[in-house]
Amino acid sequence: MSVQIPAASPGEMAVPSAAAADSIALHGVDIAYEREGQEPLLVVENCSLSVGREEFVAIVGPSGCGKSTVLRAISGLLRPTRGKVLIHGNEVVGHPAGVGFMFQRDTLLPWCSVEENIAIGLELSGNPQKDPQATIRDLVQLLGLNGFEKSYPSALSGGMRQRVSLGRLLAYHPDVMLMDEPFGALDSLTKAVLGRELLRIWEAERRSIVFVTHDIEEAVYLADRVVVFSPRPGRIVAQHRIDIPRPREARAIRSDPRFTHICEQIWDDLKLPTH
Amino acid sequence: MALENTDIAARKGRVPMVAQRIILISVLLTIWELGSSLTEGEFWVSRPLLIVERLITMIQSGELLRHLTATLVEAGSGLLLAGLVGIPLGIALERFPRVAKLVEPIIMGLYGLPRVALAPLFILWVGIGLASKVLMSFSMVIFVFLMNVSEGVRSIDKDMLDLMSTMRASRSFVTRRVVLPAIVPWILTAIRIGVGLALIGAVVAELIGSNQGLGWFIEKSAGRLDTTGVFTGLIVLMAVAMLANFMIVSAERRLLRWRGNSR
The missing domain is CATH 1.20.5 (Single alpha-helices involved in coiled-coils or other helix-helix interfaces)
Incomplete structure (x- = not known):
């Protein structure tokens, strides 16, 4: 059931979709890092990608392939060396509004309690809230953080901290969520639980998500589309549409033949010598 | 602890x-x-009971309070001033790395200078009153603030700052909510080290030219071969340093509760 999009001419490679409905579009993006006394290091090469308004896209690729770099370019944390990045059709200047980021390591403020950390997202969202306390309470409830509202991050486990990070991200209320291996540092059980909760939240209120991971199964389970990157310099070598219907069941999906088939294909894509 | x-x-x-x-x-x-x-050996090292006796007479005559207040005001003002100048300057140096690089040799040169040698100059500039002692204390402590705060700002998690910029936090928001809280432990450490240095500065300046203060009292007692007086002054200085340290440790415990037990 997966649609393999040919990677023959990567320059024009974009999944057919109505341009107006895209929230993110990358056109022929190169990203190189300046190095002192050396040639610039090309990490992303000729990357063209578009993400729909309610689409969940996962990027997989070997470590160091520039997949996180792509996220940084979308969020305006760095400028592409060549090519264009558009958000809602506008070229990214500075840090675009409505774009939320989540890192692998929790970037919570250690001197703020769980509530206060979530409140920061709310505060920076710029949407005046009638009752901010109620919004925070709802998020605490949604993420299963009840009883930990007053705790400091130092007292929480890694999984709990990422729940708080997700809470802060949701409080910021972005239309585009960029997630850089958000569950990558967690044990597989916690990772599975958090993945399921992310899906539950996203299915209730759809928005664009670009989710970077090196876990193929996680990508296929979560995403509408999986984009496969080559080793550095990262190029898109394949894209797979995941047509497994939602809501997806974390346990059942793993024995679904479509699931295993796509995973195998992505394994093959990754193994391909790309130079 | x-x-x-x-x-x-x-x-x-x-x-x-x-x-x-x-x-x-x-x-x-x-x-x-x-x-x-x-x-x-009483002449050389005095005796605890003699010191206690002296302390009591000095408290009764108000002499202790006079010297103690003088030294505390000098060292305290020097410390406070160094914090008021050093903290913003330390943050600024990290914010403008090119300026920091430019002035670094000068700062390190001044830091390396034995500041005790500056005391005569300070007295020449501002006289033998309070100002020269404050200036001396200040010159001892300022570098501790400057370096600790700079290091504190440098050690702030880059991802945390990046995350703040993706949420389009203003510079003042980041300063208030991220930078300042992040350097609180560094400031407390600076104060802890600074208390001792500020006392050294005040006492040294008093030794060189003054008419009151614990340093001056010690110097005067030594001139009269009054070992008990010297030790009384030293004991009071030690008590001040210990008390200050105790106060900072309790402040740390209150302000850094967020660190939990995992430090």
Whole structure:
């Protein structure tokens, strides 16, 4: 059931979709890092990608392939060396509004309690809230953080901290969520639980998500589309549409033949010598 | 730290740390007292009981309060001023790395200079009054603030700052909510180190030219071969430093509760 999009001419490679409905579009993006006394290091090469308004896209690729770099370019944390990045059709200047980021390591403020950390997202969202306390309470409830509202991050486990990070991200209320291996540092059980909760939240209120991971199964389970990157310099070598219907069941999906088939294909894509 | 140790000790049924410390100090004082009176070394090292006696007369005459206040005002003002200048300057140096690189040799040069040697110059500039002592204390402590704060700002998690920029936090928001709280532990450490240095600055300046203060009192007592006076001054200085340290440790415990027990 997966649609393999040919990677023959990567320059024009974009999944057919109505341009107006895209929230993110990358056109022929190169990203190189300046190095002192050396040639610039090309990490992303000729990357063209578009993400729909309610689409969940996962990027997989070997470590160091520039997949996180792509996220940084979308969020305006760095400028592409060549090519264009558009958000809602506008070229990214500075840090675009409505774009939320989540890192692998929790970037919570250690001197703020769980509530206060979530409140920061709310505060920076710029949407005046009638009752901010109620919004925070709802998020605490949604993420299963009840009883930990007053705790400091130092007292929480890694999984709990990422729940708080997700809470802060949701409080910021972005239309585009960029997630850089958000569950990558967690044990597989916690990772599975958090993945399921992310899906539950996203299915209730759809928005664009670009989710970077090196876990193929996680990508296929979560995403509408999986984009496969080559080793550095990262190029898109394949894209797979995941047509497994939602809501997806974390346990059942793993024995679904479509699931295993796509995973195998992505394994093959990754193994391909790309130079 | 002391409190936690005490808790553990109490649970293990050992003598609490505070008691152990008191016992140790008592033993040392007894050795001092006996040693001094048995060897007739009173002239050289005085005796604890003589010092206590002197302390009482000085408290009664108000002399102690006068000298103590003078030194505390000098060292305290120097410390406060160094913090007021050093903290913003330390943050600024990290914000403008090119300027920081430009002035770094000058700062390190000034830091390397034995600032005690500046005392005569300070007196020449601002006279032998309060100002020269404050200036001396300030010159001792400013670098501690500058370097600690810079290092603190540098150690802030880059991802955390990046995350703040993706949420389009303003510079003042980041300063208030991220930078300042992040450097609180560094400032507390700077104060802890600075207290001792500020006292050194004040006392040294007093030795060179003054008519009051603990440093001046010690100097005057030594000139009269009054060893008990010298030791009385030293003991009071030591008590001040210990008390200040205790106060900072309790402030740390309150302000850094977010660190939890995992430090």
